[in-house]
Amino acid sequence: MQDMTLMRLRNWIVGSGLARGDRLPSERELGTLLGVSRAELRKALIVLEAEGGLERLVGRGTFLAKQSRPARGSGIEGVISELAESTGPIDAMNARLVLEPELAQLAALNATPAQLRELRRLSNAMRVAATWSSYEGLDSEFHEIIASAAGNSLLQALHRMLNGVRQIVVWRRLETSDPGPDPGYHSFDEHEAILSALERRDGAAASAAMRAHLQSTLAAMTTSPAG
Amino acid sequence: MQDMTLMRLRNWIVGSGLARGDRLPSERELGTLLGVSRAELRKALIVLEAEGGLERLVGRGTFLAKQSRPARGSGIEGVISELAESTGPIDAMNARLVLEPELAQLAALNATPAQLRELRRLSNAMRVAATWSSYEGLDSEFHEIIASAAGNSLLQALHRMLNGVRQIVVWRRLETSDPGPDPGYHSFDEHEAILSALERRDGAAASAAMRAHLQSTLAAMTTSPAG
DNA sequence: CGGCGCCGATTGGTTGACCATTCGGGGTGA
DNA sequence: TCACCCCGAATGGTCAACCAATCGGCGCCG
Numbered sequence: 001m002q003d004m005t006l007m008r009l010r011n012w013i014v015g016s017g018l019a020r021g022d023r024l025p026s027e028r029e030l031g032t033l034l035g036v037s038r039a040e041l042r043k044a045l046i047v048l049e050a051e052g053g054l055e056r057l058v059g060r061g062t063f064l065a066k067q068s069r070p071a072r073g074s075g076i077e078g079v080i081s082e083l084a085e086s087t088g089p090i091d092a093m094n095a096r097l098v099l100e101p102e103l104a105q106l107a108a109l110n111a112t113p114a115q116l117r118e119l120r121r122l123s124n125a126m127r128v129a130a131t132w133s134s135y136e137g138l139d140s141e142f143h144e145i146i147a148s149a150a151g152n153s154l155l156q157a158l159h160r161m162l163n164g165v166r167q168i169v170v171w172r173r174l175e176t177s178d179p180g181p182d183p184g185y186h187s188f189d190e191h192e193a194i195l196s197a198l199e200r201r202d203g204a205a206a207s208a209a210m211r212a213h214l215q216s217t218l219a220a221m222t223t224s225p226a227g
Numbered sequence: 228m229q230d231m232t233l234m235r236l237r238n239w240i241v242g243s244g245l246a247r248g249d250r251l252p253s254e255r256e257l258g259t260l261l262g263v264s265r266a267e268l269r270k271a272l273i274v275l276e277a278e279g280g281l282e283r284l285v286g287r288g289t290f291l292a293k294q295s296r297p298a299r300g301s302g303i304e305g306v307i308s309e310l311a312e313s314t315g316p317i318d319a320m321n322a323r324l325v326l327e328p329e330l331a332q333l334a335a336l337n338a339t340p341a342q343l344r345e346l347r348r349l350s351n352a353m354r355v356a357a358t359w360s361s362y363e364g365l366d367s368e369f370h371e372i373i374a375s376a377a378g379n380s381l382l383q384a385l386h387r388m389l390n391g392v393r394q395i396v397v398w399r400r401l402e403t404s405d406p407g408p409d410p411g412y413h414s415f416d417e418h419e420a421i422l423s424a425l426e427r428r429d430g431a432a433a434s435a436a437m438r439a440h441l442q443s444t445l446a447a448m449t450t451s452p453a454g
Numbered sequence: 455c456g457g458c459g460c461c462g463a464t465t466g467g468t469t470g471a472c473c474a475t476t477c478g479g480g481g482t483g484a
Numbered sequence: 485t486c487a488c489c490c491c492g493a494a495t496g497g498t499c500a501a502c503c504a505a506t507c508g509g510c511g512c513c514g
Contacts, residue, residue: 003277026465039498042466046270047277050230058466059506095381102325154322154392158385165381253495266468269496285496286476 004118005036006044007148008141013064014167015137024054024062092166093218097211099159100143104194104210106150108203115149116199123191140167142191146198146210186216232263233271240291251281251289319393320445324438326386327370331421331437333377335430342376343426350418367394369418373425373437413443 012034013024024030031041045062048054055063111119122142129135140163147159190213197205239261240251251257258268272289275281282290334342349369356362367390374386417440424432 006277028465037499039500043273043497045466046273050233050274050277056466057506058504059464061465091379091381094379095385098326098329098382099385152318152321154318154389155325158322158326158388161385161388162381255495264468265470272496283496284476285474286494288495 003044003047004145005034005040006047007144008034008036009041009044009048011137011141011144013137014140015133015135017133018064020064021066022064023060024064026061089166089221090218092162093214093221095162096166097214097218099155099162100146100214101207101211103147103150103155103159104198104206105203106152106155107146108198108201108206110151111146111149111198115145116195118145119195119198123188123195126191127188136167139187146194149198186220187213190216230271230274232261232267233274235261235263236268236271236275245291247291247293249291250287251291253288257289316448317445319389320441320448322389323393324441324445326382326389327373327441328434328438330374330377330382330386331425331433332430333379333382334373335425335428335433337378338373338376338425342372343422346372346422346425350415350422353418354415363394366414373421376425413447414440417443 009030012030016024018024025033027038027041027045031038034041045054045056049056053065055065057063107115119142122138122145126135126138126142129138144160144163147156147163150156190209193209194206194213197203197209236257239257243251245251252260254265254268254272258265261268272281272283276283280292282292284290338346346369349365349372353362353365353369356365371387371390374383374390377383417436420436421433421440424430424436
C-alpha cells in the first residue's frame, strides 16, 4: 500500500481550488487540516516537491509550481492532462462504470483493515464537507483507496489516470457559488452501501453498489447539465 | 536536480556495487558515510522510495527495489514501460478481463462496417501466422480495433496502455524457438466467436465471448508457465 | 513628511530523543 | 536434543522543541 498521506495531500490540493503559484497553508495548519502530524505531512510535501509540483521557501511558505508540466515527475500527469482535453464528462463517467465496479469487487477480497478504517473516515467526512471542492477531494480519495485496495497495480494505475481526467473535467464546470452538498445528497448513502459491502467482504454487493453509485451520478450529470 | 544529498545518495548507490534487493546501510550509518544528518539523508530516501527505487521496512532496513528505474520518456510510452516493470503477467491479464469484455459490448453497438471488415481480415491472418511474434502483433491489433470501435476515447486510451504493458510482459517470456501457433490454437475460434457476436450486434454475446477468450488465455498462462 | 532600520511574528528547516517493529540468540522446559 | 519463548539490540518511524530565513509594521531620525 502506498503513502496515504501523499494521496490525501494530492486530493486536498485538487479540492482546494488553488491555482498555479498560489500559496498553500503553512505546514502546521495543513497538518491540522488533514489530521496528520507535521512530520508526516512533511514527508508528502518532500515527494511533491521532488516531483516538481511544489516550491517551498523558508520564511515565505509553500507554493504550487508555476509550471504545468512537471519536468521529472512520473510522466503520468502529462498523459492525464493530454487525455482530458479530448474527453467529455460522459465518456469519463462511462469509463468509470467499466472499471470501478470490478475494482470494488476485488477490493472486497483484499482490503486491509487500515484501508477500511480510512474509507470509513472519509465517508463520514464527506457528509459534513463545507464546499463542493472539498467534497470532490474526499470523494476522489475514497475511490482511489478502493482502487489501491483491489491489489492489482495495473488496474490501480489505470484508475488513477481515469480519476485524474475526471478531476480536470469536473474542475471545468465548477461554479463560483459553492455551498457544498446538502445533507440528502444521494452519494452519501451510496458510499455507505459500498463501504458496508466491503466490510462484509461481499464482492458482488460491492460491485453492484459501486455500479449503482456511478449510474446515479451519471444520471445527475445528464439530467441537470450544470456543466 | 538541486538536492545535493539526493544526488550524493544516488551516486553512492551506483558506486556501492549493490544489486537489486540488497540491503543498504542503516540510516544512521549511511548518514555518517555521506557526511549528512540523518534527517537530511532521510529526505533523500523518501524521494527515492517514492520513485520506487527503494523499499524501506521498519525493523529490517532499507533495500534496493527489485526493479530498477532507468530514465523514461515523458509520453504515454514512458508510462507504459514504467508500469510494465511493476506488473506481472497475471495482473495484466486480470486487468484485461475487467476492461475488454465491456469494450466488446460497446463495440457491438458502435463498430463501423469498415472496422468489422478489418477484424475479419485480422482473424483470418492470425490463423496462418508463421511465428508467434507476428501472431502477437495481429492479436494486439485485433483487440485494439475493438477498443477503438467502442467509441469511448478514454477507454480506448486506457486499453492502449494496458495493451502496451501486456506486450512488454509477453515479450519477456518469448522463447527463441518460435514455430508459430498450431492450427488448433484455442484463440482462433474464440476470436471468431467475438467477431461473430460483433457482426450480429449482440453486445451480451460479444462481452461473454471476450471474457471466455481472456479466461482461456489466462488459464493457459497459469497452467503452462512457459508461455 | 519620507526613508531607514529594527523587532517580532510567521514560515520552512533541523535536531535529538523517543517509539514501534523486526529479528536473532540464549535460556528453559518437555 | 529440540522446540518454544522471551528479551534485547538494531532498524525505520515519529514527535516536539528549537533554528534560520523572511516579511511586515512600527517607530525613530533626517
